[in-house]
Amino acid sequence: MVQPEGSAPRRPRLGMDLTILALIGVLLIAALGAGGAALYQQYYSPAAFVSRYLDLLASGRAADALRVPGVAVDRTVLEAAGIDGNASEALLRRAALAPLTDVRLETEQNGGVYRVSADYQAAGHSGTTEFEIVQDGWVGVAPNWRFAKSPLAEIELVVRGADVFSVNGFELDRRQVAITGAEAAPLEPVHLLVFTPGVYSVTVKTPIASSPGVSVLADAPLTHTPVDVQTQPTKKFRDVVQQRVEQFLTTCTTQKVLQPTACPFGLEVRNRLAPDSLPMWSITEQPQVSVIPDGANWRIKPSDAVAHIEVDIQSLFDGSIEHVSEDVPFSVDGTITILADGSASIRVGTPAGPDLD
Structure with a gap:
């Protein structure tokens, strides 16, 4: 049969169409595969x-x-x-996340x-x-x-010198989150669950104590991280202790005896007071009180001071009277205990010394 002039062969064109369709199919399958992989990954x-x-x-x-x-x-x-089974969930909240x-x-x-x-x-x-x-x-x-492994972790926190602290700005009271509650000893660690990853910055800002942020990066699931925060006394607290110590020493000077009771200064003599003569004390140099950490509480570092006495002394040997005007150096120290209500009990000298609440 003679093919009409100018017409294209059918079989070659059909083959080309099938090839194009096959190529389109392959591209569609590849596109679907790529799209599925991207969808899966995302x-x-x-x-x-x-x-x-x-x-x-x-x-x-x-x-x-x-x-x-x-x-x-x-x-x-x-x-x-290795995480405490009673650890608090107080930090598993929006306010504590960084x-x-x-x-x-x-x-x-x-x-x-x-x-x-x-x-x-x-x-x-x-x-x-x-x-x-x-x-x-x-x-x-x-x-x-x-x-497969929970991304929670634990911070074991000890805060020295304060019961109230903040984590990432979220305020907590140690006695509210401690395992033994209000009966918890001041240095009993507080166990806190946290999310990983995350940074947890512990700060203290109370009228008595403060500390800059101590940051902990919790970056490993189911781990236990001990954190020890040492606070420092605030200027307001130091000023109060200085004032109370000065008041205490001034009160000691009102005792008209050679050895004022429960006071850190006095004068020993071998003779006796002259008739009608009473010792007159004054403080010529007040101590510059320094408050330093002492475990969960505070301590007054030994500080030098000077008292002055005016008194007449009568000799036991010949009865003569000598006027004594003498500076008496002494040292002041003490302990400061933070009470449950947040106030401070200031005790000068030995544990049996006077309480300056």
Whole structure:
């Protein structure tokens, strides 16, 4: 049969069309595969699971972060990891969370466990935390995930010289979060659960004591971190102690005896007071009181001072009378105990010395 002039061969054109269709099919399959992989990576992968948890911490959604599978665990799990089973949850809240930014994630697989490593900035501190993730069933064709190891950790905190402190600006009273409550000894550690990762800055600012921020980077799940905060006396507190000590010494000078009772100064003589002569005391140089830490309380560092006495002394040998005008150097120290109501009990000298409340 003769093919009409000017017409294209059908078979070659059909083959070309099929080739084009096949190529389009391959591209569609590749696009679907790439889209599915991107969708998995962004929404359904272990890294996406960790990213959502970190986003919750970064936005302060502590309650939602606690509901992420594998975060909240039985207390026996915490104890097995060396964390106190009665640790307080007071810091597992929005008010105690610090900023978390610049998060970068990498994932490695080891059998059924995925290790997701997160680099980040936590309140200006660079950190890296590794999470262990395992599959937790399916939702349709998408996998569910959970933390194989809870990202909670513990801070064991001792605050010296104060009962009230703040963590990231959230104020706490030691007696409210201590395991033994109001009966807790002043230096009994406070056990606090925290999220990882996160920076927790402990500060003290009371009328008696203060301290700059002591920052702790909680960057490892199920770990135990001891923190010891030593406060320093405030200027107001030092001024009060100085005033009370000066008042006490001035009161001592009103005792018209050679050895004022419960006072740090006195004069010993071998003879006796002259008739109708009473010792007259005054303080010519008050001590410059220095308040220093002493465990959970404070101590007055030994400070030099000078008293002056005017008195007439009669000789036991010949009855002659001598006028004594003498400076008497002495030293002042003491203890300061912080009471349950936050006030201070100032005691000069020995534990049996006078109380200057």
